[in-house]
Amino acid sequence: MLPTPLRHRASRHPSGPSTTCPGVPVRRFWAVRRIPAALLAAVLLGATGLLLYDVAAVRADRSAMAWRRELADALATRPLDDTAIVIGAAVAVLLGLWLLVLASTPGLRAVLPMRREHADLRAGLDREAAALTLRDRAMEVSGVQSVRVRVGRAKVAVRAVSHFRALDEVRADVEAVLASGVDELGLAHPPAVTVRVARPPRKG
Numbered sequence: 001m002l003p004t005p006l007r008h009r010a011s012r013h014p015s016g017p018s019t020t021c022p023g024v025p026v027r028r029f030w031a032v033r034r035i036p037a038a039l040l041a042a043v044l045l046g047a048t049g050l051l052l053y054d055v056a057a058v059r060a061d062r063s064a065m066a067w068r069r070e071l072a073d074a075l076a077t078r079p080l081d082d083t084a085i086v087i088g089a090a091v092a093v094l095l096g097l098w099l100l101v102l103a104s105t106p107g108l109r110a111v112l113p114m115r116r117e118h119a120d121l122r123a124g125l126d127r128e129a130a131a132l133t134l135r136d137r138a139m140e141v142s143g144v145q146s147v148r149v150r151v152g153r154a155k156v157a158v159r160a161v162s163h164f165r166a167l168d169e170v171r172a173d174v175e176a177v178l179a180s181g182v183d184e185l186g187l188a189h190p191p192a193v194t195v196r197v198a199r200p201p202r203k204g
Helices: 034-059 066-077 083-104 127-139 167-185
Strands: 006-010 111-113 121-126 144-151 155-162 192-198
Touching: 034 083, 111 127, 121 127, 127 144, 127 155, 127 167, 144 167, 155 167, 167 192
Parallel strands: 155 192
Antiparallel strands: 006 121, 111 121, 144 155
């Protein structure tokens, strides 16, 4: 049974009913990134507005703002190897690289894409929901006292504590249960499962 907290995005096409397409390649979801875009737009808008206001003031026979005069003098007199100029250039390069990375990577690492059963529907599963489902499945194994599950894009790391039964038997049962559980999640790229089983720590 699939967990309820699913994220899905659907795009309906007017070309008739949907058709099953289990072989269609599935790609990761792209993040909207509203906060970085809003921050960048606000900074650019403020800087552009301030510059245009200063240019209009100079055109109206008023003196330029002090910051622009100081900036022009500094750029005209300071050498290129000056510490302040090097730091400013480094910050600009880092910001540019950060924006390029945001523009070229999908993001939404917390959402795992699921198999596409229909051409007009895409679905994704939260990692936390997948981890909770697999944890519940592992807790059903006899001898398991507690389980910690961490779900990644390509790997599921499981740490179980067993208070009775042989550790090898418990590990084999947990691996079998989780292999079935991962398949039932319906992920487009099922992650590999690694299981570690240990005894509970001794008291005192």
